[in-house]
Amino acid sequence: MRELQVKWLLALCVLFIFIGVDGVTVSAAVDQRVYDNANLLNESEIAELEVVAAEHSEKHGTDFLFLTISDEEVFDIQDYMGDFFDAWAVENGQENAVLLSMNIATRDVYLAGFGTAETTLDNQRVDLVLDRILPEMQRGDYADAFHETVTTSSRYMEFRPGVNPESIFLKTWLHLAIALLLAGGVVGFMLYNSGGRVTTTPTTYFDDNNTRVTSKLDQFRNKTISRRKVPKKSSGGGGGFGGGGVTGGGRSFSGGGRKF
Amino acid sequence: MVIQYKCPNCGADMSFDSESGHLSCPSCGRQDDIETFPEDNILRKFDPGEAKEYHCENCGAIILTEAETTATHCSFCGAAVLLADRLTGDLAPAKVIPFTISKEEAVAAFRKWTKNGRLTPRGFTSGDRIKKMTGMYVPFWLYDIDGKADVAALATRVRSYTRGDTIYTETDFYDVRREMDLSYLKVPADASEKMDDELMDKLEPYNYQELKDFRMPYLSGYLAEKYDYDDEALFSRVESKIVPYIDSYIGSTISGYSTVSYTNKQIQANKKNVYYTLFPVWMVYYDFENKEHTFAMNGQTGKVVGKPPISLFKVAAWFTGIAASAFAVMKVISFAVGGVFW
Ligand SMILES: [Zn+2]
Ligand SMILES: [Zn+2]
16 A cells, blocks of 8 residues: 555656656757847846746747847848857757847848747748837837847747738737627617517508509719729838748748848 | 497497407307497487587496597496497598407516516516506508609719739719609508607507408497597608608619719609508506506507616626627637637
């Protein structure tokens, strides 16, 4: 009897250890997520960003990484960040990541999703994130832009893949508005009809046999034609480029970039 | 002149039975067809002091009436009496729809209606506070209306198509003209001053299949009144009632366009025939929280109308319930689609 209890306890302990280890592996291996080579952030901003990034990285099993450089020689930020990530992935043994890279010299910013993030943060969602952070980037408010990159991407990644997370049909305020309007309409209708409903219709007293059209005219008069261009899908400020690809090391990713 | 229908068997006062459509005797149960009721048993009594007061043939008591009353009960012996001179000549109804709902059925139907009141206070829905129910023939004018309409409109047909990178929107304009003959049959308007017009309108429609040529015995046992307004006085009310019907018919004759805007609309409506008609109505007087509420029930179809008291609590509960469940449903759907609740 006692032996059995001990065995159970032991099994339970082992189980906990495994769960614990499993939960930590993802984040424990990574101790740096912000690579501010261009020195755009101060100490406390970096520390704060590391905390937020770590928190959301753990939540999704996907690391949120930031890379800033200041190098006029770098023409293609996509290649540069690809090389950076190939090295980083090998070093940290982690393939799932969201990487925001920017070159302050060429004013390029590029957001990429690797591994599982390639689907959970697809091109469309990358564009939505860029739309939101671009005003802050243009203002030079990089700390806030990075912070928003983490929270917004993390938020979008909760949605089912392929769904537009900014779709109006998924907005709580719309649900609330429809619910209130519907309830108001139904109760208003009930109140209006509480004293009895009018059930006569235009046909109640209608005499089929003696109501008829005796003369009818439908004369074409003139026509007007108006033309307009098929609207182009507009992208936010600064030309967009990219749209995912494959790194030199063979890692495919979703992504998108802008000038800011 | 006072008219009473005496039972050929036992001499009791007979009254109209809504179930069989016959005259029926409350004491011996005899039923007589209205068309063939023996002339001998119709008691007609001419009062010399008529126009001032009528007397009951049974007990001699003065029958208390208002100036409009045409059928009532003797308030002493309860006999059903008709005041015939108020139902003859110009005042003779042309048609009548007899009661098909008896008092018991009316009470049951009214109870059921109060129980279904989703916004009425709990105490009201228990439905056992009926103070009085009165079966009453309400005077109506039914109008057969002949008319003509002549309308002109400017209508458009809009279509869009894309060639290359240009969207073309083509709007074709048409001159539309319609002339039509209009006919509406037996449109009712209540001719009693006492009755609320809106309430009476809501009691419609009646089933005209059971519209009968008027016979006095139909009124026996009920209250009845004569009209306060003649057919000329009420015609404008009927006109305003059918104008929306005519508009809807005109609309139905102009179809296939994106927009229609009328430039000229002339409607002419004339009355072709009028029928002075009595419609059966159960008036229900109901006590609730020290106030008397009046309801009316269509004596042929059982439809109930009237303003019931409203419980704010129930209104709020329905509102909250509907809003909350609609919100929950939408949240479940958005979770199923988007994978996220908030
Ligand atoms: Zn009898
Ligand atoms: Zn009497």
